[in-house]
Amino acid sequence: MKIAVTGLNATDNPGPGIPVMRSLQEGGFDDLKLIGLIYDSLEPGIYMDNAADVCYQIPYPSSGLESLYERIAYIHSIEKFDMLIPTLDSELYGFVKLEPRLNALGIKTFLPTLDQLNIRGKDKLLGFCKANGIHVPKNTLATSLHDLYSIPSDFTYPVVIKGIFYEAYIANNFEEATGFFKKLANKWGYPIIIQEYIKGSEYNVVALGDGEGGMTGAVPMKKLYITDKGKGWSGVTITEPALLEISQKVISKISWKSGMELEFMKSETTGEYYLLEINPRFPAWVYLAPGAGQNLPAAMVKMAFGEKIKPFDHYTIGKMFVRCSWDLLADVSKLAQISTLGVLDNGK
Amino acid sequence: MRQFEVPAYAAVSDTGFIFLGNSGETFNLNEIGKEIFDLIRLKMNTEEVFKEILDNYEVDRQTFERDFEDFINRLLSYGLIKEI
DSSP states (O other): OEEEEEOOOOSSSOOSHHHHHHHHHTTTOTTOEEEEEESSTTOGGGGOTTSOSEEEEOOOGGGOHHHHHHHHHHHHHHHOOSEEEOOOHHHHHHHHHHHHHHHHTTOBOOOOOHHHHHHTSTTTHHHHHHHTTOOOOOEEEESSGGGGGGHHHHOOSSEEEEOSSSOEEEESSHHHHHHHHHHHHHHHOSOEEEEEOOOEEEEEEEEEEESSSOEEEEEEEEEEEEOTTSOEEEEEEOOOHHHHHHHHHHHHHHTOEEEEEEEEEEETTTOOEEEEEEESSOOTTTTHHHHTTOOHHHHHHHHHTTOOOOOOOOOOTTOEEEOOOOOOOOOHHHHHHHHHHSEEEOOO | OOBEEOOTTEEEOTTSEEEETTTOOEEEOOHHHHHHHHHHHTTOBHHHHHHHHHHHSSOOHHHHHHHHHHHHHHHHHTTSOEEO
16 A cells, blocks of 8 residues: 655644654555655655655645646656545645546545535635534634724734634734734735634544545544644543534534544633634644544545445543654755655665 | 532542543642542542541641632632532
8 A cells, every 4th residue: 555645844833744644554554655745855754764655745736736736647657656645734725626637547535525625614614603503703804904904893802813724823902913914914815814812722623524424533632732833732632522513513514525623712701612723634633543542544544445434433531642842863865865856765 | 518529531640630531631639639639539528528637637627627618619610529
């Protein structure tokens, strides 16, 4: 079995590629070969000894679908990989559009449709949740700085200013909101999401939808330590039926097909869970799921190959993860190889 | 006389570390806090807890009752015990 995975940027804002690979390594596949698809020659996952067998550089989504397809087709002509797992939000639209052509090459995928992707988008979440009785923070979509003037009538500060794909900041006043708005607009484009700030504790769920409305598995986690970028640096699995019920409802309503992360805030004042975001892929902490007894990435691969997977009905409560910063040493020849040839064989 | 119980989702270690499985919150009890918590887990009512502590420590009842009340209120507010 040869599987190509993206998102090897194991930085302080980590992609899910490495934890997906670690999960697959424990998935019981025969002769597993992992192919890393990377955008930048300094993505840390390239240099990890126990991750990808070989890495190939691929073009950024902004280069256009055709160049991405040609590169993937070229890599496939060499590696003959069986499945491709994209793990980054910003590349998903491209891979979903390419899915029929990838499948025609013999590359399996397990991806949502464009409609499914759109329904759970940050700009559509409010409507989706309201229609389905799920608590959600109020939000408004801003397409110009002028829209920020409406904040005082719609919300009270602080508010959360979010980019359409990534990043979110808490703004305590108009001046801060303006600064974050410009920063996010320059980086990720429009619209900018202005969201009601719910004070409380953060909870996340990693889940897998079978594409027919069924939830193959789900593991809820409380963030124990959050970085200044808002990333969970430590977390612990918990038992919370309410989180699983909401996750089940979301997956069922969208008939979600693929991995998913649901981000919640438990309100300090009401005790209710507010759904902040639905991310259309496994999160960077997905390795906690197999650690707790649900190997969701491995289950997804098996489903992509047509295997019927019995939904998981159990996970270990109190299993925690702690990320660490660890310097990898490598000879500069590796950097030379990946940056000039666009390929690095780790010789495993 | 009051009686309390420790909810099933609270896991307590020998060293007084408490993990709430429903919220992921964690707490640390000091030595005497752990001892009182263990008495509550044994389903002792407040009178039985008072007797146990007053028999074993040099503390007057009034002082202990006041401190116990504070302690119990904290445990209740954090969801570490429930009144039955």
